[in-house]
Amino acid sequence: MPSALDTPQGAAELAESLLPQLGNRWLHTQAVAARAREASAAVSEADRGLLIAAAWLHDIGYAPELRETGFHPLDGARHLEALGAPARLVRLVAHHSGAVYEAEQRGLSAELAAYEREDSPVLDALIFADMTTGPAGQSFPFDTRIDEILVRYEPGSEVHNAISKARPYLQAAVERTLDRMAAQPM
Numbered sequence: 001m002p003s004a005l006d007t008p009q010g011a012a013e014l015a016e017s018l019l020p021q022l023g024n025r026w027l028h029t030q031a032v033a034a035r036a037r038e039a040s041a042a043v044s045e046a047d048r049g050l051l052i053a054a055a056w057l058h059d060i061g062y063a064p065e066l067r068e069t070g071f072h073p074l075d076g077a078r079h080l081e082a083l084g085a086p087a088r089l090v091r092l093v094a095h096h097s098g099a100v101y102e103a104e105q106r107g108l109s110a111e112l113a114a115y116e117r118e119d120s121p122v123l124d125a126l127i128f129a130d131m132t133t134g135p136a137g138q139s140f141p142f143d144t145r146i147d148e149i150l151v152r153y154e155p156g157s158e159v160h161n162a163i164s165k166a167r168p169y170l171q172a173a174v175e176r177t178l179d180r181m182a183a184q185p186m
Contacts, residue, residue, distance in 0.1 A: 005085040008033070011053035014083075018063035024136040029059050031137030035129035042128070042180035043121045051122050054092040055129050061093075071108050073099035077115055091115045092123060097130045098166030105158040121180060128177035131170050142174045 004010030012033065019026040036055035040048040060066060061076030068075050077094035081087075094115035103112040117123070134140045134148060146167055153159040163170075 005057070005080065005083060006050055006053045006089045008049055008052040008056065011056035011089075015056045015060060018060050018066070022062060025059055025062050027137035028133060028135055029056065031133045031139070032056075032058060032129045035133050035139070036125065039125040039128050039177055039181060041184040042125045042177045047120075047122045050089060050092070051125050051129075054089055054096070054122070054126050057089070057093050058096045058126065058130060069106075069108060069111065071099075071103065071106050071112075073097075074103070074108060074112055088118070091118060092126055095123060096126050098127070098162065098170050101166040101169070102158060102162035105162045121177070124173040124177045124180075127170055127173040131174055142171060146170070 005014060015026075015029055015033075019029055033052055033055040036052045040051055043051050057076065057080065059072060059076065060079060061072030061074065066075050066079045068078065073094050073096055077090045080090045080093055094112060095117040099112060100109070100117065103109045131142055131145050132140055134145060135152070140148065146163060149163050150160055153163070
């Protein structure tokens with residue numbers, strides 16, 4: 001049922017149908033979803049389920065059967081759209097973790113622009129969850145995570161260039177989320 005995709009359970013089931021064969025990518029996805037649950041205090045109560053669902057689905061575009069462009073945020077968003085997922089969930093997946101910077105490197109800016117980016121606590125918290133979780137599910141401080149990406153992708157590659165340019169944007173989103181989490185009563 002398409003409407004279940006924006007629930008944590010429905011999103012987890014879809015992710016589990018596509019990602020386990022990808023090893024570390026599946027470990028990363030599970031840990032990002034757990035991190036999003038931790039960060040859910042940074043968003044409104046009404047948006048908490050959506051945040052966790054987006055965390056489960058943020059990397060489904062890596063699934064081999066979904067690859068069209070080779071740019072996982074776009075491929076994942078297109079698949080979700082084809083399944084009838086809510087537009088907001090589709091847009092969050094399309095724009096997770098500074099996707100606009102990598103789209104520019106890949107010549108896919110126009111294709112990504114079909115999905116409006118929301119600047120919101122939900123997108124910030126999704127970025128926080130992804131940018132503080134390592135490739136095999138490790139919990140990393142932001143700078144360690146960015147440095148890990150820059151080492152994994154060689155200088156001059158699309159991902160290396162995009163992450164280098166996106167770093168201030170990503171850091172600001174992480175800091176806003178940490179501030180929102182800290183402002184919540186215990």
